[in-house]
Amino acid sequence: MDRIPILKMGEFLLVTIQVDMHDRLVLQLQSDLTERIARTNARGVLIDISALEMVDSFIGRTIANIAGMARVLDAQTVVTGMQPAVAITLVELGLTLSGVRTALNVERGMALLRALLDDAAPVVEGSRSASDDGDDGRQG
Amino acid sequence: MTPSDSTALSVTLQQHGSDILEAWVADQLSATTLRPDLMTAADLRAQSREFLAALTDALSRSGSRDTEQPAWGGVRDLLRSISEARGGMGFTPTETATFILSLKESLFRKLRSTVSDPGRLADELWGVTTLLDRLALHTVEASIEARERLIARQQQDMMELSTPVVKLWDGILALPMIGTLDSARTPVVMEALLQRIVDTGAEVAIIDITGVPTVDTLVAQHLIKTVTAARLMGADCIISGIRPQIAATIVHLGVDLADIATKATLADAFRMALARTGYSLGPTRLPAR
Secondary structure, three states: OOOOOEEEEOOEEEEEOOOOOOHHHHHHHHHHHHHHHHHHOOOEEEEEOOOOOOOOHHHHHHHHHHHHHHHHOOOEEEEEOOOHHHHHHHHHOOOOOOOOEEEOOHHHHHHHHHHHHHHHOOOOOOOOOOOOHHHOOOOO | OOHHHHHHHHHHHHHHHHHHHHHHHHHHHHOOOOOOOOOOHHHHHHHHHHHHHHHHHHHHHOOOOOOOOHHHHHHHHHHHHHHHHHHHHOOOHHHHHHHHHOHHHHHHHHHHHHOOOHHHHHHHHHHHHHHHHHHHHHHHHHHHHHHHHHHHHHHHHHHHHOOOOEEEEOOEEEEEEEOOOOOOHHHHHHHHHHHHHHHHOOOEEEEEEEEOOOOOHHHHHHHHHHHHHHHHHOOEEEEEOOOHHHHHHHHHHOOOOOOOEEOOOHHHHHHHHHHHOOOOOOOOOOOOO
């Protein structure tokens, strides 16, 4: 398995990581996911890492990067199901993933994404630049 | 030490065992170190007889007085149990060691009457002295061991006792912290909390630090780590029970708790947690006037 499947559910993208991550795999995921967000105009990304039992600083950093890139592409990112050991490791590594939203499980993560989009919908962001051409299919 | 040395003592003990026991018990009962409040004369006599029997047995079976030999195992075990029993009754290690050392006097007197040659008598006495000293040290060591085991068990108990994670409501956990937070305890506390969050699917966890006596930068750092780890898993943390002095300490230390919800009391934190999970509290009826 050399890439992680990205599932499209309505305006959300769903990524469930079921295998141990290694550096090339996470970089592949990063490029695949950003490409998919841009192509499908996804408004939200849910990354489920409940099966992930080990992280290192690189993978932690890349997950934070993916969330940052998704935000630039106007998609909210929620990371769900992080195991206690993984959370402790990330904290000890000093990676607090600030800016990444988290939820306990996929169900809660989905609810959180919907709530985020509902909140964000009426807001008119006047400072947006003209370069956000990935945003054509935006509703509301 | 030649076998004949130990044989003389062994023979003396075998032949005059009951005389020596009587003399020893009489010595102990008249000594100023007697503790009639802790042990009755009958118990003392029984214990003395038991020790003397074990000593006689070990001497007759083992050729030497090396107490580390297997033949002395019975004596060592007996000393350990005597030491533990006496420790439980409230004897100090010194008093337990004195119990063994007090045997010297009656033993010396008996040896003086049975061994006539002065040179041999001196050798004999020296042998008895070193033997009993070693045995007395055994009791001291045994009581130290018992105490260390007790301390280790209490530490373990304290570690387990002090990290209860309680469920306050559906989706709300509370962790009442008692005692000092150090780098040994924090991982235990942190793991217990995070595991319970996974098990119960709680959305909000309240960390109550009413029972934490002092907060320094290290403790604050540990708290921040715990809260951050919980947030990574998708649960909110509220820190409650911050006393005025501790609030002052935190500000003086320059610890930044700005990103963390803090409340003065557990009740306030609980109300906030209920609000976050979509519940609200109110009186079921108006209070009587």
